[in-house]
Amino acid sequence: MHKINIIHLGIGNVGKEFIKEIGEVSPSWKRKYGIFLNYCGMFGSKGGVFDAEGLSEKKIKNFPKTSSGVDVKEVLEAIADPFILIDTTASDKTLELFMLTFSHGGYVVTSNKKPFTQSQEQFDQLEKYFGKKIFFETTVGAALPVISTLNNFIDTGDSISEIKGCFSGTLGYIFFHLEEGMLFSQAVKQAKERGFTEPDPRDDLSGMDVARKALILARLLGKRIEIEDIKTESLYPQNMDGLTVDKFMETIRRFDNEYKKKICKVGARSRTLRYVASVTASSCTVGVEEVEKNGDLGNLKGPDNIIVFKTKRYDKNPLVVRGPGAGASVTAEGVLADVLEAAKFIYHS
Amino acid sequence: MHKINIIHLGIGNVGKEFIKEIGEVSPSWKRKYGIFLNYCGMFGSKGGVFDAEGLSEKKIKNFPKTSSGVDVKEVLEAIADPFILIDTTASDKTLELFMLTFSHGGYVVTSNKKPFTQSQEQFDQLEKYFGKKIFFETTVGAALPVISTLNNFIDTGDSISEIKGCFSGTLGYIFFHLEEGMLFSQAVKQAKERGFTEPDPRDDLSGMDVARKALILARLLGKRIEIEDIKTESLYPQNMDGLTVDKFMETIRRFDNEYKKKICKVGARSRTLRYVASVTASSCTVGVEEVEKNGDLGNLKGPDNIIVFKTKRYDKNPLVVRGPGAGASVTAEGVLADVLEAAKFIYHS
Numbered sequence: 185m186h187k188i189n190i191i192h193l194g195i196g197n198v199g200k201e202f203i204k205e206i207g208e209v210s211p212s213w214k215r216k217y218g219i220f221l222n223y224c225g226m227f228g229s230k231g232g233v234f235d236a237e238g239l240s241e242k243k244i245k246n247f248p249k250t251s252s253g254v255d256v257k258e259v260l261e262a263i264a265d266p267f268i269l270i271d272t273t274a275s276d277k278t279l280e281l282f283m284l285t286f287s288h289g290g291y292v293v294t295s296n297k298k299p300f301t302q303s304q305e306q307f308d309q310l311e312k313y314f315g316k317k318i319f320f321e322t323t324v325g326a327a328l329p330v331i332s333t334l335n336n337f338i339d340t341g342d343s344i345s346e347i348k349g350c351f352s353g354t355l356g357y358i359f360f361h362l363e364e365g366m367l368f369s370q371a372v373k374q375a376k377e378r379g380f381t382e383p384d385p386r387d388d389l390s391g392m393d394v395a396r397k398a399l400i401l402a403r404l405l406g407k408r409i410e411i412e413d414i415k416t417e418s419l420y421p422q423n424m425d426g427l428t429v430d431k432f433m434e435t436i437r438r439f440d441n442e443y444k445k446k447i448c449k450v451g452a453r454s455r456t457l458r459y460v461a462s463v464t465a466s467s468c469t470v471g472v473e474e475v476e477k478n479g480d481l482g483n484l485k486g487p488d489n490i491i492v493f494k495t496k497r498y499d500k501n502p503l504v505v506r507g508p509g510a511g512a513s514v515t516a517e518g519v520l521a522d523v524l525e526a527a528k529f530i531y532h533s
Numbered sequence: 534m535h536k537i538n539i540i541h542l543g544i545g546n547v548g549k550e551f552i553k554e555i556g557e558v559s560p561s562w563k564r565k566y567g568i569f570l571n572y573c574g575m576f577g578s579k580g581g582v583f584d585a586e587g588l589s590e591k592k593i594k595n596f597p598k599t600s601s602g603v604d605v606k607e608v609l610e611a612i613a614d615p616f617i618l619i620d621t622t623a624s625d626k627t628l629e630l631f632m633l634t635f636s637h638g639g640y641v642v643t644s645n646k647k648p649f650t651q652s653q654e655q656f657d658q659l660e661k662y663f664g665k666k667i668f669f670e671t672t673v674g675a676a677l678p679v680i681s682t683l684n685n686f687i688d689t690g691d692s693i694s695e696i697k698g699c700f701s702g703t704l705g706y707i708f709f710h711l712e713e714g715m716l717f718s719q720a721v722k723q724a725k726e727r728g729f730t731e732p733d734p735r736d737d738l739s740g741m742d743v744a745r746k747a748l749i750l751a752r753l754l755g756k757r758i759e760i761e762d763i764k765t766e767s768l769y770p771q772n773m774d775g776l777t778v779d780k781f782m783e784t785i786r787r788f789d790n791e792y793k794k795k796i797c798k799v800g801a802r803s804r805t806l807r808y809v810a811s812v813t814a815s816s817c818t819v820g821v822e823e824v825e826k827n828g829d830l831g832n833l834k835g836p837d838n839i840i841v842f843k844t845k846r847y848d849k850n851p852l853v854v855r856g857p858g859a860g861a862s863v864t865a866e867g868v869l870a871d872v873l874e875a876a877k878f879i880y881h882s
Contacts, residue, residue: 208690216688217664315566315877327685328852329678336676336870339565341557483832488850497862501837503677507852514846521685528664532878 186218186531188266190523191225191234191259193281194273195247198295199226201516202272203244209520219527225263227256229275234259260284266530268523271296272516279306286317291530293522295322295515301396304408315339316529319522324397325351325489325509327518333493333503334404343496344405347463351397353487353510354380354388355419355459360486363456368443369436376433380487384429389419391459395470398461402468409468417471419459450474456482480504535567535880537615539872540574540583540608542630543622544596547644548575550865551621552593558869568876574612576605578624583608609633615879617872620645621865628655635666640879642871644671644864650745653757664688665878668871673746674700674838674858676867682842682852683753692845693754696812700746702836702859703729703737704768704808709835712805717792718785725782729836733778738768740808744819747810751817758817766820768808799823805831829853 190206192199206221213219225234226244231251233243243250260269260281269285271278271294279299282292292313300307300323310318315335324330337344350356357380361371372389375381381388395416402409420439424432450456458481460473475481484490489509494502508514539555541548555570562568574583575593580600582592592599609618609630618634620627620643628648631641641662649656649672659667664684673679686693699705706729710720721738724730730737744765751758769788773781799805807830809822824830833839838858843851857863 205690209688212690213688316881329682329854332681333678336866339558339562339873340866340869341554341561342866478827478832483827486850497866498856501835501857503854503856505678505852505854507847508850517685517689517691517846520689524688529877529881532665532881 185214185220186527187220187222188268188527188530189225189236189263190221190223190268190270191227191256191263192223192270192272193227193256193278194271194275194296195226195228196272196274197512198515198519199272201512202270202519205516205520213524213527217524217527217531219524219531221523221527225254225256225259227254229273232256232259236264256281257284260288260290263288263290265289267291268293268526270294270519270523271299272519274298276302279310282318283309286313290317291526292318293519293526294318294320295326295519297323297396297400300400300403301411304403304410307403319525321522322515322518324400325491325505325507326511326515327521328489328491328505328507328509330401330491330505331404333491333505334401337493337495338404342498344493345464345496345499346494347401347405347461347491348481348494349461349489349491350458350481350484351461351489351491351509352388352394352459353489353508354382354385355391355394356484356489357487359456359458360484362443362447363451367437367440369433369440372436373433384432386420386425386429386432391416391418391470394459394461398463398468398470401461402463405463405465407463407465407468413468415467415469415471419472451477454478458482458484480506534563534569535876536569536571537617537876537879538574538585538612539570539572539617539619540576540605540612541572541619541621542576542605542627543620543624543645544575544577545621545623546861547864547868548621550861551619551868554865554869562873562876566873566876566880568873568880570872570876574603574605574608576603578622581605581608585613605630606633609637609639612637612639614638616640617642617875619643619868619872620648621868623647625651628659631667632658635662639666640875641667642868642875643667643669644675644868646672646745646749649749649752650760653752653759656752668874670871671864671867673749674840674854674856675860675864676870677838677840677854677856677858679750679840679854680753682840682854683750686842686844687753691847693842694813694845694848695843696750696754696810696840697830697843698810698838698840699807699830699833700810700838700840700858701737701743701808702838702857703731703734704740704743705833705838706836708805708807709833711792711796712800716786716789718782718789721785722782733781735769735774735778735781740765740767740819743808743810747812747817747819750810751812754812754814756812756814756817762817764816764818764820768821800826803827807831807833829855 234254268291276298358371490506617640625647707720839855
């Protein structure tokens, strides 16, 4: 039996689901691959708990109450090989822990976009571990095969002419309902009520989440680019950043008529609006776009993501991937698939 | 530099393109992964050539003239580790060579469906090497991420309720053109002229190629099933099997009216016809199906493949992959991606 120590950062929705899914697959991984994941450390924003022999179910269940103020850095420095650091946080402070992990021979699996979307210089530090020590499929489109597909294009000498798609389930939900006749403010309200938006919907409406995903794809294509270089269209003016959430939700009613008119106008020519990211060799843009109602992007319903790859070999007919690109259960599934990828690497041959 | 010996069976369209693509990626694999593929043996239906130091460009270019009657079994028994056997044939005789490869510590990458679609007993022999020693993404949908997506579902404890899709570019082309008003016999003729069919179009129209792909997916889901167990609808009656190809092409005109009527009838209720494979826990069927014109399958244009996965976690909104699922260039790309996967396994850690 091969034992792999797991240190886990970020015990939120995705993190909790990940722990549940580990429990479910554990027997079959032992049987099929001879791999045993020793879940031995968990860390939230207020500290963590570690037990080299594996955390008891009780300690896991009662976290963060069971947190004992252990320092994650000390754990990473002392932990026995082989080990994997899992990052299911949304923190911009974990890059340092990744580097510490690599320097101690460990692996990283992460659904956290932040370490890839800060300065180009920081990205460069990580890049040399890609395909070897760090796995991050879930940073774009959750478990949809996006990063792996892109890497296959690059590694097999294909040449990517365009990546285009809708990478926000939240904005997908809103634009789909605009098309169905809902007012903008209602669509945002409903998305918020159903848990599709961040607690402050401005985090979605600013387009920054989509811009970060576009940035990752652009950098994987070899572009040297910063988040500020991406032309990002916000769905509200900057001067609304100071409002309370309630006030913001009230104020956006003033955009209702504008969206209604736009949707009507483009609808008359069998087109609709989508919030689209587009990455080519020469440009990277994120914003509202008029698309064919019956095209791939226009056909998108509800919170699905879609990614359309055009390459030298997928030229007339692109390669298209579509499906839920967010949510705890599919994101955790993708993280777990990356853990298995890392585990196979660790133990193969 | 890590050297991997490559023994290659099947120097047809895909095989030749694979050799070309290896040449293109070779410098970047050396730089990025420190991997050097030593292309040292190539084998066609009439024998092969081998040089432990790597085949010269001249020997590769002038194959099969340069074939020197070497026996592939002897090569596999004597070759130095590490090595990968590549199977881009359509032969039903390579399973034995796979087993020989495994017993000598080698890896297999194959685009050939046959070793997976013979008896369940033979499949069982291969199964223990899945995810470890044998890579076969291109057996269904060429380089589209189908097998890897399916494996991720299984490995992460998701439960697949249905895989549905169109797995034949040829039949996709024909049904798309029927919908556009072309006669059945014309559509088949045009598909044949443009190289979308096998030399004898009955190989496509029988549905056997699709049935084989469905069989692979069903077996990966854990079904114990033989090709005869799949309800497969042929597009021509069995008594036309004895005709010459020319006579066959002439005779199918008699189906023109029938298809015209069917397409009209379903068209009136916004539906169309597709040649669909469907795999669930309790059934596996392959045949013509009436589908929504604006649904995923009905929207399929020309020779594209589509695969729709419904699982416990991808329930309301399935995971969908679409794109060219055949052709030398994308198939070779997929084979090469699998070679890199094997190569990383060989050299990691």
